[in-house]
Amino acid sequence: PERIAPLFYAISMSQKILLIVDQMGPAFGETVLMLDSLGEKDGMVILRNFIDKDQIMPFIKGTVVDGYEFLDDDKNALRERLLALSEKIKTSYDSPTGTMPVDHFFNVRGIGTVVLGSVAEGTLKKHDELMVLPGEKTAQVRSIQKHDEDFDVAGAGERTGIALKGVDVEDLDRGTILTNDKSIKKVSELSAMARIVKYWPSPLKEGMVLHLGHWMQFVPARVQEVLPEADWHRAELKLKLDKMLVFRPGAKAVLTYPEGGKLRVVGTIDLP
Incomplete structure (x- = not known):
């Protein structure tokens, strides 16, 4: 896409990848790098326009797409494959906590605030009290819908609509995190190890404005300091974020540089 954020959002929300390759070019290469950075190992590839596997192998070797x-x-045949896959997916509802990034939100007359998203981790239940991060508010789960039917619970990977009590649409944004997991962190500054993709042309520099992608968050971050290792493709970065980033300790985020022209995927960064 013209903007890098929609590519990140689409892959971040995915459980299984279906990659259609109809032309070889910068968009294909950028998609492969984003898939690899997000660690999306479970996928399928369909080739079109007389492109064969030998043509794309040099570009996917050593990436997650190599195993698709x-x-x-x-x-x-694809429809039958996807139907069979959907029947095999078994969602667990055993976790005492759950986390869902919000990607849409709106007000419904007679119901109130409704959010849409895919449960990232664990389980959310009706009547749960959830933190609304990165703010300080909490909200209660009034009701849960999946595919326009009411349920008492939603598990990891499920596309879900939740009616909330105690929070207004003005308190929400794309990327807002709903969770009752007390281990979730929120930070506005970050010092962490970054791994730069091998195709990136030069070392990162102080003053660059990167974007960090995690769950449905896409947060601008200014590089304050770069502490390179012997190979500059590994470097400890000190970043100042435009707004708080919410994550589970030990997770990783994707680094992108929207002003990077044909290459906008920079690499990944470990979240402390």
């Missing part, structure tokens, strides 16, 4: 299954371009 290659399928014929047959819509009926």
Whole structure:
């Protein structure tokens, strides 16, 4: 896409990847790097326009896409494969805590604030009290819907609509995190180890404005200091964020540089 954020959002929300390759170019390369940075190992590839596997192998070797299954371009066979996959997915509802990033939110007359998203971790239940991060508010789960049907619980990977009590749409944004997991952190400054993709042309410099992608968050971050290792493709970065980043300790975020022209995926950064 013209903007890098929609590519990040689409891959970040995915459980299994279906990669359609209909031309070789910067967009294909950037998609492969984003898939690799997000660690999306479970995927399928369909080739079109007479592109064959030998043509793309040099560009995917050593990335997660190298392990994807290659399928014929047959819509009926693909439909059957996806239906079979959906039947195999088993969602656990055993976790005492849950976390859901918000990607849409709106007010419904007679119901109040409704949010949409995919549960990232654990389980959310009706009547749960959730922190609304990065702010200080809390909200109660009034009701849960999946595919327009009411449920008492939603588990990891499920696309979910939740009606909330105690929070207004003005308190929300794309990327807002709903959670009752007390281990979740929120920071406005970060000092962490970054791994730069091998295709990146030069070392990162102080003053650059990168974007950190994690869950449905896409946060601008200014580089305050770069402490390179022997190989500048590994460096400890000190970053000042435009707004708080919410994450589980030990997670990783994707680094992007929207002003990077044909290459905007910078690499990944470990979250402390």
